[in-house]
Amino acid sequence: MTDIDEDLVRSLVASQFPEYAHLPVTQVLPGGNDNRTFRLGNELSVRLPSAEGYVAGVAKEQRWLPHLAPHLPLPIPNPVAAGRPGLGYPWPWTINRWMPGTDALTAPELDKPRFARDVGRFVAALQRVDATGGPLAGEHSFYRGASLRHYDEETRSCLGLLADDLGAGTIAAATRVWDDAISTEWDRAPVWFHGDIAPGNLLIESGSLSAVIDFGTSGVGDPACDLVIAWTFLDPAARPAFAAEAQLDDATWARARGWALWKALLMAVVQGRDEPDNYRVISATLGWSGP
Numbered sequence: 001m002t003d004i005d006e007d008l009v010r011s012l013v014a015s016q017f018p019e020y021a022h023l024p025v026t027q028v029l030p031g032g033n034d035n036r037t038f039r040l041g042n043e044l045s046v047r048l049p050s051a052e053g054y055v056a057g058v059a060k061e062q063r064w065l066p067h068l069a070p071h072l073p074l075p076i077p078n079p080v081a082a083g084r085p086g087l088g089y090p091w092p093w094t095i096n097r098w099m100p101g102t103d104a105l106t107a108p109e110l111d112k113p114r115f116a117r118d119v120g121r122f123v124a125a126l127q128r129v130d131a132t133g134g135p136l137a138g139e140h141s142f143y144r145g146a147s148l149r150h151y152d153e154e155t156r157s158c159l160g161l162l163a164d165d166l167g168a169g170t171i172a173a174a175t176r177v178w179d180d181a182i183s184t185e186w187d188r189a190p191v192w193f194h195g196d197i198a199p200g201n202l203l204i205e206s207g208s209l210s211a212v213i214d215f216g217t218s219g220v221g222d223p224a225c226d227l228v229i230a231w232t233f234l235d236p237a238a239r240p241a242f243a244a245e246a247q248l249d250d251a252t253w254a255r256a257r258g259w260a261l262w263k264a265l266l267m268a269v270v271q272g273r274d275e276p277d278n279y280r281v282i283s284a285t286l287g288w289s290g291p
Contacts, residue, residue: 035048126192141218224248
């Protein structure tokens, strides 16, 4: 496939949306994994899937983001145009309104407890939006929002591969966390979930949460996956504030803990000791079980 660079985006925009052809194109760095984002002038951005597995998110966002936006306490992406394959680029793409802010990973002076409350409020508000006809969790959401059992075999394989690295005691504790996580299911009507409530998708302005982006893995189902940030980013002092606003039961928190553990184990296998943050998350899931 053709490299996704500024020249390609400039040409795609000029050929399909000539009204924007005069606007400068600048790649947003650091770039995301699932999609590449480019700023288009001062008011717009271009978002292009980086691989076929992420293409389903394009139509989903274009269809459902306008439905979600009026009901949420923070801005979310606003699609303004739908691009087509062309010039060697094989997939649909989107022009959105530009969303200012710095992601939570790099934002200075972040008030974690306040941030945690704001994220919790957003998650709770998202779940209250009418989910009728929404995209049921499945392959398009990488099974976020679906049964955690989809990743059972993979998780147990990772536990086996990390046995020497983590030690018998940690493996036994992690296995108990995983068994607890898959022992329950979401037994209520499906609700909206974001699917990737991660610091890179949470924008900050003036020290406060200002917007939530990247709904490519969103859908309707079990909201447990949206609680993972409690272990991956929030510190112990901020977690209770997040939990109080999210307003979810113990069984959902158990599944959320499983989601966090699964991803951290998988990335520890893939990245090894070169990325110690995965081991930090594993430790966090064993040390805090939720509210």
